[in-house]
Amino acid sequence: MFFHDLKYFILSQLKTKNLIFWLLLFPIALGCFFRIAFGEIYGNLTQTGPIPVAVVEEKDNPVFRSVLESMKGLEEQFLDPVDLDEATALERLKNNTVEGILYVNDKLRLTVAEDGLEETMLKKFVETYTLRETILTDAALTHPEKMEAAAAALSKDCHSVASVSVTTGNTNNFTQYFYNLIAMTALYGSLLGMQICFNNQANLSALGARKSCSPISKAVSLAADLTGAVLLQFLCMAVCVTFLVFVLKIDLGNRLPLVYLAACLGGMTGVSIGFFVGSIGTAGQRVRTGICNAVVLLFCFFSGLMVGNMKALVARFVPWLNEINPAAVISDSIYCLNLYSDYRRFGEKLAAMLLISLLFCILGIIMTRRKQYADI
Amino acid sequence: MENTVIKIENLVKRYGDLIALDHFSLAIREGEIFGLLGPNGSGKTTTINCMLSLLAFDKGNIEIFGQKMTPVSYDIKKQIGIIMQDVAVFNELTVYENIDYFCGLYITDKAERKRCVMEAVEFTGLGEFLKFYPKKLSGGLLRRLNIACGIAHKPRLIILDEPTIAVDPQSRNKILEGIQKLNRMGATIVYTSHYMEEVEQICTRIAIMDKGKKIAEGTKDELKRMIKNTETITVEVLGLSEAVRNEIIQLPHVYRTEYDGERLTVFCSGGTHNLIRVLDVFRTHEIRVGRVYSELPTLNDVFLEITGKELRDRKGDSHVLS
Ligand SMILES: Nc1ncnc2c1ncn2[C@@H]1O[C@H](COP(=O)(O)OP(=O)(O)OP(=O)(O)O)[C@@H](O)[C@H]1O
Numbered sequence A: 001m002f003f004h005d006l007k008y009f010i011l012s013q014l015k016t017k018n019l020i021f022w023l024l025l026f027p028i029a030l031g032c033f034f035r036i037a038f039g040e041i042y043g044n045l046t047q048t049g050p051i052p053v054a055v056v057e058e059k060d061n062p063v064f065r066s067v068l069e070s071m072k073g074l075e076e077q078f079l080d081p082v083d084l085d086e087a088t089a090l091e092r093l094k095n096n097t098v099e100g101i102l103y104v105n106d107k108l109r110l111t112v113a114e115d116g117l118e119e120t121m122l123k124k125f126v127e128t129y130t131l132r133e134t135i136l137t138d139a140a141l142t143h144p145e146k147m148e149a150a151a152a153a154l155s156k157d158c159h160s161v162a163s164v165s166v167t168t169g170n171t172n173n174f175t176q177y178f179y180n181l182i183a184m185t186a187l188y189g190s191l192l193g194m195q196i197c198f199n200n201q202a203n204l205s206a207l208g209a210r211k212s213c214s215p216i217s218k219a220v221s222l223a224a225d226l227t228g229a230v231l232l233q234f235l236c237m238a239v240c241v242t243f244l245v246f247v248l249k250i251d252l253g254n255r256l257p258l259v260y261l262a263a264c265l266g267g268m269t270g271v272s273i274g275f276f277v278g279s280i281g282t283a284g285q286r287v288r289t290g291i292c293n294a295v296v297l298l299f300c301f302f303s304g305l306m307v308g309n310m311k312a313l314v315a316r317f318v319p320w321l322n323e324i325n326p327a328a329v330i331s332d333s334i335y336c337l338n339l340y341s342d343y344r345r346f347g348e349k350l351a352a353m354l355l356i357s358l359l360f361c362i363l364g365i366i367m368t369r370r371k372q373y374a375d376i
Numbered sequence B: 001m002e003n004t005v006i007k008i009e010n011l012v013k014r015y016g017d018l019i020a021l022d023h024f025s026l027a028i029r030e031g032e033i034f035g036l037l038g039p040n041g042s043g044k045t046t047t048i049n050c051m052l053s054l055l056a057f058d059k060g061n062i063e064i065f066g067q068k069m070t071p072v073s074y075d076i077k078k079q080i081g082i083i084m085q086d087v088a089v090f091n092e093l094t095v096y097e098n099i100d101y102f103c104g105l106y107i108t109d110k111a112e113r114k115r116c117v118m119e120a121v122e123f124t125g126l127g128e129f130l131k132f133y134p135k136k137l138s139g140g141l142l143r144r145l146n147i148a149c150g151i152a153h154k155p156r157l158i159i160l161d162e163p164t165i166a167v168d169p170q171s172r173n174k175i176l177e178g179i180q181k182l183n184r185m186g187a188t189i190v191y192t193s194h195y196m197e198e199v200e201q202i203c204t205r206i207a208i209m210d211k212g213k214k215i216a217e218g219t220k221d222e223l224k225r226m227i228k229n230t231e232t233i234t235v236e237v238l239g240l241s242e243a244v245r246n247e248i249i250q251l252p253h254v255y256r257t258e259y260d261g262e263r264l265t266v267f268c269s270g271g272t273h274n275l276i277r278v279l280d281v282f283r284t285h286e287i288r289v290g291r292v293y294s295e296l297p298t299l300n301d302v303f304l305e306i307t308g309k310e311l312r313d314r315k316g317d318s319h320v321l322s
């Protein structure tokens, strides 16, 4: 009975145009739209060659030297330094053959001519270098063998830090839009979740009433439909992530299996939210679907799907909202995965998703478990 | 000995202030085609939903197959086939898949299920529409699908709630014949409708309900014997004088007349040759008449006489004389 119900739930949902649209086509279309809209920036970022920079040595700085040396050995060149005297350097800066001048003294100083992506990256380089100076000094003087690794880390940081700040210099970047897109798709799973209620509650549809008259127990039927909805949503999430990564070539980091995991868990959260919303109150199907859509979009709005720096604003003024807003939790999980090398925060976000799913599922089951209605 | 399949005692159901069922009692015996006849809003669907334990009711007792019916009486539910008033099918599944789905909720064995589904398909004549989606089916075919989904598992008790709404006469007759066939194959049938012709045609016993109350119960002949009226004569005649009307009401067996300026209706109770006597009056006064009908009482007359209002638009066995 469980598998019979499961089979037909999945079959019927697969044939539902509405769901296919919201869960597959809409995210894909939006993804393409984002990709086109951000295409230029994206191209710049991923295809940046080494940044030409003039190095004017005011004072000998062996640590910086060895950092530069080590960076030359890296696969991906970040800087293309040329040693020059100040006059030549300034001239070249003027005619744009270098993007900036690094003055080497006890400290690093940077002069740039204009504002742009490369300039931002150079600034970040100087900032990061200054921040890490002690570690770098330590490596250069006492553990020369670690120098390469330290320089690589520095270079990588400059890349990622710079890419984070491309647009307006805050922590939003366009990849965030794609994280939010994944979150949105995940939350659209709520439509699937809601369908479970429609199919099983006698007061919501003739089908629900009909099913309630049959000898399948509500527990079995709910379990089967929940399983079906979650499985379908896994599929949709997998399609969405695959499309982003392999078709649109969005860089979601190098821990892709974990991105899939996060997306799927997010999808489960979406299903459970829909299941819960579907189970409360007495409103009809249309009203519920409307409410559900509105809730999803609201979550996504506060997570920054529509306005990029929304999440930063929320973080400043109502920080707890980001912790419980499912859209924010889902997009943050992938963000954390790519920002931090350890798994602590990623794990926390996954746990939060599981918790939210569990909570809404339990609440939904409590609401739908009743078998008799005062009016139909 | 006939067993009681459904026993309803003193059922009371309120929707807020509205009393939808008012101390309603009913006993349906095995092998019957039981008709529940009542106008819109009389509480037929409410009764059925209570019977199936979908609706919580305020008072009363319901037993099916001698056991108290509860929402978890799965053993009882297994033996019931339900055809709801609103078509309950998956719009995204084909005809075959729909029937298979519902049948599968009752029958787990695959081979047996397949056989049952095909039998239901044949029974409802949906054979050529197996791959159709419900949206592509006409109203009548959709109703037939709804029926197929309800009967595929060969239930002992079949409850049909107005299965013929929006169905053309041809399909309707097919459905009615099908119901009688199911009954012959051993199923007890509960049939609700507000079409008295249908109920008269197939039901072995009938309960008439109005405003949540049972107002009469019996076979159709028993019901018709309950009322005074045995014949209703209608004469199309213009400008009838008071005097002639009085003369007609003096005729034996005539107990009431109605005249709306175009049509005279004469109600008779008992006796024979009532029509001839009425026409004799017109002949002696040399009054030209249009069409003349004589109708035997219908369930509508039963309803009319008990409640003082029409069940539905009048129709019946009419004999046209001119
Ligand atoms: N969910 C509800 N809430 C409030 N009142 C209801 C509800 N369902 C039915 N009613 C009322 O209860 C009464 C009985 O309704 P019911 O649906 O049982 O009638 P019915 O005999 O099946 O009519 P129909 O021939 O139109 O199907 C009606 O007056 C109706 O307005």
Ligand SMILES: [Mg+2]
Pocket: B044, B045, B046, B085, B161, B162
């Ligand atoms: Mg009804």
